[in-house]
Amino acid sequence: MAGLTLGRCACAALLLAGASVAGASAGCVSGSAAKPLYLTFDTGHMEVAPLVAEVLQRQAVRVTFFAAHERTRSGDGSLGQAWAPWWRARAAEGHAFASHSYHHSYWLADLPAPAGEPGEARFAVRPSAGELQGRKLEWRAAQYCEDLNRASWRLAAVTGQAPLPLFRAPGGKTSPRLLAAARSCGYAHVGWSPAGFLGDELPSDSFSNQALLQKALRDVRSGDILMAHLGIWSRQDPWAPAVLEPLIVGLKARGFCFATLAEHPLYQRWVQSHAVALPESQPAASGVKP
Secondary structure, eight states: EEEEESSSSSOOHHHHHTTTTHHHTSSSOSSSTEEEEEEEEEEEEEETTHHHHHHHHHOOOOEEEEOOOOOOOSSOOOOGGGGHHHHHHHTTTTOOEEOEEHHHHHEEEEEEOOOOOOOOOOOEEOOOSSGGTTTOOEHEEEHHHHHHHHHHHHHHOOOOOOOSSSSGGGGGGOOHHHHHHHTTTTTTEEOOOOOBBBBBTTTTTTSOOOHHHHHHHHHTTTTOEEESSOOOOOOSSSTTTTTHHHHHHHHHHTTTTOOOOOTTTTHHHHHHHHHEOOOOSSOSGGGGGG
16 A cells, blocks of 8 residues: 655654544435435534534434634644634544644645755645744745645544545645645545535625525535535634534435545545554654744
8 A cells, every 4th residue: 555654753653543434424224215415523622523423323324524723712733722622522533634734724825846956845834823923934845745744633633533535725725836835745636526515714794694505405416526524713603503404314314325535435445555654752843944
C-alpha cells in the first residue's frame, strides 16, 4: 500500500481501526435500490457539537468529520484536550475523520518559484486559526502538506483511529497546483455537491432554517456530498440541531441512506490504497512558520 510517511510509524493498530470504519459505518445496503448520501461536518466553534452527536446517534447515521484546530466557545480549541473525549466517542460510534488543515489555512493564490529555486510549488495562504491566524504567508508545498499532516496527527491522537487520506481545503478554495501538491503527500481533496451546501454559514436573517431545510429536502440527490459545520460564529439562529434532525428524517423518508466517505465510489479506492502513516509524537510545527 502506498503510504504517507511522516516518520517512524507507530500506528499499526490505528490503521487497523481505520480500516474497520467502512464496515462500522456502512449505513447503505449495496444494491441498485441504494440511494447513498455522504454527510460531512467541518469543525467550528463546537458549541453545537454535543447536540449534533446526539442527533447522529439517535438517527444511527455515520458521517465524516473534517477537522482543523479552530477557536471554540469553550475549551482549548477544537482539536485540544478539552474536546478529546468528544472525538473519541465519535470514533467509537463508527464515524470517519479527515484533515481540514491544522491552522484552517485558506489558499489565496499560486506563487511563482523564487529565482534560483525552481521546482517546488509555492502558495499564498492565510490561516484563520492558531498562532498563525490572520497572517498572509508564503508556503512551499511541503509546508502545506505539514499543515494537513498535523491535523491528521491530532485526529489520530484524540480518536485512537487513523484518519482517512482525504482533506477539505478551508472554504473549498484550491488550485490544480495545490491539489497536485496534496496528492503528492497522500491526500485527495473532497469538496461538496452543489445541493450539498446546506447553508449553515449563511446569515439567518436572509436564509432561515426552515428555508434551508426545504431547499435541501427538495434538491439533494443520490450520491451527493453534504456539508455543514460544528458551529458558525456569524449565524445568529444556529442551523444545528434545528435543521439537522428534520433533514435526516426527511431524507430517510425519501429513501436515502447515509455512509462515510470511506465508501464513496470516487474515493474508496484511494482510501484503500493510501494509508496515513503517523509518527509516535506530534510533527514539529517549524515547517508551517513563515
